Amino acid sequence: MYAILASLLYAFLPVFTKKMLVTGMSPENLLFWRFLGASLFGISFLTKDFFRLLKIEWIKICLVSFYFIISSYYYVISAEKIGIGLSISVLFTYPAVLVFINRVFLKTNITGTQYWSVLLAILSVYLFTLGEFSSEDILLQGVIYALIASVGYAMYIYGTKEFLMKPMELTFCVCFLSGVFFAITSGFGGDFQFLTYEMLWDEIILSSVCTIGPLYYFIKAVQKIGTVKTSLISAVEPAFTVFLGMLFFDEKLSLMQWTGFIALSIMLYLSMMPQRSKINLL
Secondary structure, three states, rough: OHHHHHHHHHHHHHHHHHHOHHHHHOOHHHHHHHHHHHHHHHHHHOOOHHHHHHHHHHHHHHHHHHHHHHHHHHHHHHHHHHHHHHHHHOOOOHHHHHHHHHHHOOOEEEEEHHHHHHHHHHHHHHHHHHOOOOOHHHHOOOOOHHHHHHHHHHHHHHHHHOOOOOOHHHHHHHHHHHHHHHHHHHHOOOOOOOOHHHHHHHHHHHHHHHHHHHHHHHHHHHHHHOOHHHHEEEHHHHHHHHHHHHHHOOOOOOHHHHHHHHHHHHHHHHOOOOOEEEEOOO
């Protein structure tokens, strides 16, 4: 239930991100205001044990925040270049990245279905780069940025698995550190932008409904059922986002990109099947 709630709320994140980008706001400023708002919402959930646990886990918090910052930034850049539907589809190859991480760092065996899932993930990314687009260079750049975001997100999920801190407190820390980072980058870049009244309500929804809510439910799901199961249950998100991109921004996928989306859906379905046969690749 927590993973499903997270995916439903996350599906609206690309929509409000794109709405902010079309106003002319830079990715750094957008992310600063998003995480500032999320941090303000998260403060009210801190408990008396927060600072004690912060002293114990601050290194791990900084590390997962770093991965989250990479994922957030490169996803926004990708969405700006190739649209929310295609960028979220590439981002959701991260379950295959998690399979690789589990194999390399935990020395777990790769099952038959996971092996095919990885191959389908590679195929889907290749097909996503074959779409009709105004510029092949921009399309390729956007896909590469989304892949970087996918790796960052997989590392973030992997890192949130074991924390003493409560999910909302960890969510606050990640959002606060991300907000500080993007405040520095936008400030030193000389293009710091303030919110207009028209942007304010979109930013409030982006910070609360699309950030603090899904992050909380996602971390809670990871801590209860693990990284892989949570990631796979949340796999409905790309379908929602592709539909919302077509509905709100008239985004279209080419035939080859739809084929890639189908390959991605099969990958996610295979990953949810019971794991039996094991293939030791390393």
